[in-house]
Amino acid sequence: MAEAALETVLKRDRMVVGAALLALTVLAWGYVLWLAATMSMGAPASSMPGMDMPGMNIGPSTHAWNLSDLSFTFAMWAVMMIGMMTPSAAPMILLYARVGRQAKVQGKPFAAAGWFAGGYLLAWTGFAALASLAQAALADAALITPMLNLVNRVAAGAVLIAAGLYQFTPLKYACLSQCQAPLQFLQRHGGFKRDLSGALQLGLRHGLYCIGCCWALMALLFVGGVMNVLWIAALSALVLLEKIPPAGWFLPRAAGLVLIAAGGIFLYRTGM
Numbered sequence: 001m002a003e004a005a006l007e008t009v010l011k012r013d014r015m016v017v018g019a020a021l022l023a024l025t026v027l028a029w030g031y032v033l034w035l036a037a038t039m040s041m042g043a044p045a046s047s048m049p050g051m052d053m054p055g056m057n058i059g060p061s062t063h064a065w066n067l068s069d070l071s072f073t074f075a076m077w078a079v080m081m082i083g084m085m086t087p088s089a090a091p092m093i094l095l096y097a098r099v100g101r102q103a104k105v106q107g108k109p110f111a112a113a114g115w116f117a118g119g120y121l122l123a124w125t126g127f128a129a130l131a132s133l134a135q136a137a138l139a140d141a142a143l144i145t146p147m148l149n150l151v152n153r154v155a156a157g158a159v160l161i162a163a164g165l166y167q168f169t170p171l172k173y174a175c176l177s178q179c180q181a182p183l184q185f186l187q188r189h190g191g192f193k194r195d196l197s198g199a200l201q202l203g204l205r206h207g208l209y210c211i212g213c214c215w216a217l218m219a220l221l222f223v224g225g226v227m228n229v230l231w232i233a234a235l236s237a238l239v240l241l242e243k244i245p246p247a248g249w250f251l252p253r254a255a256g257l258v259l260i261a262a263g264g265i266f267l268y269r270t271g272m
Helices: 002-040 067-105 113-140 153-166 170-180 182-188 196-219 229-242 247-269
Strands: none
Touching: 002 067, 002 229, 067 113, 067 182, 067 196, 067 229, 113 196, 153 196, 153 247, 170 182, 170 196, 170 247, 182 196, 196 229, 229 247
C-alpha cells in the first residue's frame, strides 16, 4: 500500500516537472518562431527593440552596435538555447526530480530539481553571451546576412568541415559520455546534493559538459541561418538523438562525415 502511494506521488511529480519543462520549451520556441517570422517579413526596425542593428534588420545598417543591440541579441540567443537544449536535458532533470522525491519521503531531502535545471541553463546562458559577441563581430565585419548566416561560402564551408572534424575528437566523446548516462554522471560527480549551491553547481557542470559536446553544432547556426527555424529544429533533433545510446555513438560520426562532405562541396563550388 505504501509503495503504491509512493509510486503515485512519484508519477505526479514527474508529470509536474515534465509539464514545466514542456512549457519552458514551448515558450522558448514560440519566441523563436515569432522572431523568425517578424524578420522574414522585413518588419520595420523601429517596431522591435534591438532590430535596427548590423545583421539584424532588413536593409542597410543605420548604426553601429550598442548595449541595447547586444542585450537584444543576448536575449535572443539565451531563449533559443533554452528551446534547443531543454529537451535533451529533460531525462537528467526528471531523474533528479524522481530521486529527490524518494529522498524526501525517506526523510533525507536534497535541493529541488529546479536548482539543478537552473545550473544547466545558466551554462547555456553563458554560451549565449559568447554567441552574441560572435554575432556582433560578424555583423560589424558585414559577414552575415539579415537572416544571420555567413555571407562568405568559403567561411561557411570551413565551419562545416571544422564541425564535422570535431565530431571525431576525444573531447567530443568525453563530453558526450557524460550526457548519455544521467545516473552515472551523478555518481561520478558526488551524487545528489542537499544544499542549493551544490545542486546549482552540479547542473552547471552538466551544462558545461553539454556545451563541450555540442558547441561546434551550435556554430552551424551561422551556416544555415540563426533565424532559419528548420535548421534550428534539425540541429536540436541531432543534439537530442546524439544523447540516446546506442545511436549516440554511431550518429556523431555519421553526422561528422556528412558535415565534412557538405563543407567540401561548399569549397568546391567556390572554386577552391
